[in-house]
Amino acid sequence: MARETFPFPDERIPFEVKQTLRPLFKRVFKTLAKHAPGSSVRIGLLRACGFRIGESVYLGEDIIVAEILEDGSEKLVLGDRVAVGPRVTFVTSSDPNKSRISPKYVTPLRGRIVVGNDAWIGAGAIILPNVTIGEQAVVGAGAVVTKDVPRMAVVAGVPARILRFLDDTDKPLGVSLDI
Numbered sequence: 304m305a306r307e308t309f310p311f312p313d314e315r316i317p318f319e320v321k322q323t324l325r326p327l328f329k330r331v332f333k334t335l336a337k338h339a340p341g342s343s344v345r346i347g348l349l350r351a352c353g354f355r356i357g358e359s360v361y362l363g364e365d366i367i368v369a370e371i372l373e374d375g376s377e378k379l380v381l382g383d384r385v386a387v388g389p390r391v392t393f394v395t396s397s398d399p400n401k402s403r404i405s406p407k408y409v410t411p412l413r414g415r416i417v418v419g420n421d422a423w424i425g426a427g428a429i430i431l432p433n434v435t436i437g438e439q440a441v442v443g444a445g446a447v448v449t450k451d452v453p454r455m456a457v458v459a460g461v462p463a464r465i466l467r468f469l470d471d472t473d474k475p476l477g478v479s480l481d482i
C-alpha cells in the first residue's frame with residue numbers, strides 16, 4: 304500500500320478526509336503498538352503507520368516514536384534483522400510545543416532516523432532526530448544517541464560515545480558479566 308493512501312486505500316475517499324483522519328488512526332495504532340503483546344503485532348501496527356520496517360526485525364515492548372502525527376513521510380526506517388530492546392524511544396520531531404522559548408531560542412528539529420541492517424538497540428535507549436545508526440552497530444542500554452553511529456560501533460552513555468568496534472577485539476559482547 305502506498306504510504307500516502309494509509310490507512311484508506313480506497314481512492315474514492317477524498318484526499319482532505321484522509322489527511323484529517325490519518326493522524327487519528329496513527330495515534331491509535333501507535334498506542335496499540337506500545338502495549339501490544341508480540342513483536343510481530345507491534346511491527347504490523349507501526350508499518351500501518353507508514354514507518355518502514357525490514358524483515359526479521361524484533362521490536363521490544365513499550366516502543367515510542369515521538370513525531371508529528373500529521374507527517375506521512377517515512378521518518379523511521381529500520382533495516383532487516385534490527386533488534387530493538389524494550390522502552391526504546393525514537394524522536395523524529397523535537398520542539399517545546401507551545402512554549403514561548405520557541406522559535407526565538409529553540410529551533411524545532413525534524414528528522415529521519417535510519418537504523419542499518421543487523422543493528423542492536425539496547426533497552427531504554429533514546430535516538431534523536433537525524434541520526435543514522437550503521438549496520439551491525441550496537442547501542443547500549445540507556446544511551447542517548449545524538450550523532451550518527453558508524454557501522455559495527457558499540458556506543459553507550461549519555462550522550463552516546465563509542466566504546467569500541469565489534470571487530471577490533473576478540474571479546475564478544477557481555478562476557479564481562481560475572482554471573
Ligand SMILES: CC(C)(COP(=O)(O)OP(=O)(O)OC[C@H]1O[C@@H](n2cnc3c(N)ncnc32)[C@H](O)[C@@H]1OP(=O)(O)O)[C@@H](O)C(=O)NCCC(=O)NCCS
Pocket residue numbers: 387388389424425426427441442443444445446457458459460466475476477478479480
Ligand atoms: C553496551 C554493551 C553492549 C556493552 O557491552 P560490552 O562491550 O561487553 O561492555 P563492557 O561490559 O565490557 O563495558 C565496557 C565499559 O562500558 C561501560 N558500559 C557498558 N554498558 C554501558 C551502558 N549501557 N551505558 C553506559 N556505560 C556502559 C562499562 O561500565 C564499562 O566501563 P569501564 O570500562 O569504565 O568499566 C552492553 O553493556 C549493553 O548495554 N547491552 C544492551 C543490553 C540490553 O539492553 N538488552 C536489551 C534486551 S534485548
